[in-house]
Amino acid sequence: MLMLYSNPLSSPANKIRFLLNYLAIPYEVKIVNIAAGEQRQSDFLKINPYGKIPAIDDNGFKLAESNAILRYLADKHPSSVYPKNLEERAIVEQWLDFAANHIALATSKIMFNTYIYRLLAGATKDERSLQDGRLWLDTYLPVLEQQLTKQAYIAGNHLTIADFSLLAALDVAELLDINLAAYPHLKAWRQKLMAESFYQNCHKSYGAAFKEAVGTVLDAVSN
Ligand SMILES: N[C@@H](CCC(=O)N[C@@H](CS)C(=O)NCC(=O)O)C(=O)O
Structure with missing residues (x-):
């Protein structure tokens, strides 16, 4: 197994x-x-x-x-989420890496400097890194919005592993007050995927799971 x-x-x-x-x-x-x-x-x-x-x-x-x-x-486990066609697959790879290197890296900078540093002994807040994360999102979320204005999913008109990667990177949106209202197609794409059973079987809401797991610890430490 x-x-x-x-x-x-x-x-x-x-x-x-x-x-x-x-x-x-x-x-x-x-x-x-x-x-x-x-x-x-x-x-x-x-x-x-x-x-x-x-x-x-x-x-x-x-x-x-x-x-x-x-x-x-x-x-x-071959399926449409990872096309075999060379060019289709290359586009999936592009957005998979974009999600990791631009969106997840930005959200992880913000997440670390908002919550995680408070949970790790010896860690400190890096204001510059926090600002970088916010700036990156301001720069790259519009790119996603533009993609999803043209097509239903990030790498084309069907769901791929690039969507899974992006969806996970944006799971911290509520925790980090990322304002997705400014990106209506991205917001609708996210809401649609979050309602699907592959997501619901993982968790109902990442923010709620995070608060439940570490909320009391965070309340007990100073900001
Ligand atoms: N680039 C890696 C990042 C993995 C990563 O940062 N994992 C974190 C948890 S989200 C971790 O294991 N942290 C433990 C540590 O750094 O000691 C990936 O995408 O798998």
């Missing part, structure tokens, strides 16, 4: 769960407790030597990096 090393609060891990749910691939989850440092323990380092989730163990084949895992699983 495929084993996913994951944590419900990890957006890169959640995009893998979206795909697994969508394709109905059987899997088990091993929760890695990041706050307790389990990702740096020797057992987990045998799965991913650089100690990050998500990672998978597919009957002895070990792989990390969420986009690499998405590509591997989508290739292993």
Whole structure:
């Protein structure tokens, strides 16, 4: 059975769960407790030597990096979410990487400097990085809006793994007060996908799950 090393609060891990749910691939989850440092323990380092989730163990084949895992699983279980046609696939790769390198990187900067630094011993807030994250979103969310004005999904007119990647990156929107009202097509795309069972079977709302898991800890630490 495929084993996913994951944590419900990890957006890169959640995009893998979206795909697994969508394709109905059987899997088990091993929760890695990041706050307790389990990702740096020797057992987990045998799965991913650089100690990050998500990672998978597919009957002895070990792989990390969420986009690499998405590509591997989508290739292993062929479907329209990862087209075989060279050009169609290349477009999916483009938006998959755009979601990771522009949107997820921006939201993770904001997330870290709004919440996460308060949860990690010794971590500090970096105001510059926070501003960079906001600036990147102001720059790149309009690009997504433009794409979704032309077509129903980010890489074309059908759902692909690029949508899973982007959806997970934007899961923090409510927590971070990202104003999607300014991007009506992006907002509608997100609402449509969040209503689907692949998403609902992962969580109803990332923001609610985050607050439930760490809200009391955050309340107890100073800003
Ligand atoms: N580029 C990686 C990012 C993975 C990542 O940053 N994972 C975080 C959780 S969301 C993690 O494992 N952090 C633990 C640590 O840095 O010690 C991917 O997409 O898989």
